[in-house]
Amino acid sequence: MDADLNLRTAGSTDRPVIERLWLMFQHDMSEFVGGVPGPDGSFRSERLEAAFAGSGDWAPYVIGLGDRPVGFVFVRGLAGPTRVLNSFFVVRGVRRTGVGLWAVREVVARHPGAWEVAFQDSNTRAVRFWRRVAEDLAPGRWSEEHRPVPERPDLAPDCWISFRYPGP
Template identity: 45%
Template sequence: MVRTAEPARTALLPVGPEQRPVVERLAQLYRHDMSEFLGHLPAADGTYAFSKLPLFFDEPGRTALLIQHGSAPVGFVLTRPMPEGATSISAFFVVRALRRRGVGHQAALQLLRSRPGAWGIAFQPANAGAARFWRGVATAAVGSDWREESRPVPAQAPVDAPDDQWILLNTDRP
């Protein structure tokens, strides 16, 4: 009898002190990916700056979650509260080996369903893959009950940074 392996499960795990270095290493891959759209270059030591990352471990209201697929850490999600009361997905990353295989989609839906309410998801319009991904996730989460708008990047971004594209939705609605 031939046994087939069960598909690996995707899970979102809260990041404690022991997983923080894992997320910090994965964040280097994320910053590298984003350099294509934002023009970030590595520092003299070969690493990418991510000055806001510590806030997601230390500041109340912000969260860091590890995306695990089977036993492997394959990405992360960073969330923060927005002034209008929504939760923002500030960063979302899945390793290239698992992109377009449903892992990110599964993790994103788990996240949105874990915390009913208003959500804001920003991405760079030049990142066509992110645009397709988040539009598909929004539709899977709430059907056509979401909207999209352009907003300026935060004041501390480079002057020439293009506006962010935002998807706004509410998972509280029936």
């Protein structure tokens, strides 16, 4: 792994960078959830807003390669029994290099306990990635189930992977 790879908690000064990465993330996700930008060219940003609200239940992270931002991770559920990898994005230029798996390992290690992550079955790369992550972090001790998307009966159910890190 590249020695310049880093993960840090995102602060208010990182917000403009995360907002730009958010547009790329939402653009990528629009293929799977049918989203289109609003009249001003922006996408929905409730999760972005929640990640930076300072509630104590969320933690935003920036994935960096040296001084260049190459992705982000939003974790929610820090005040409850189960953490959720709520939003996860790595720019295309570094995908399939190990950056994503490295970033998930780092985030999960900072918040041990029960974890969940959701993705769409139609996103075949995400399916392969998250199953590989689960097996890496909790070999043979993870589960997968489908759940309806809240307030979106028009969408196929999300696939959810659950695991505990470290293991029992």
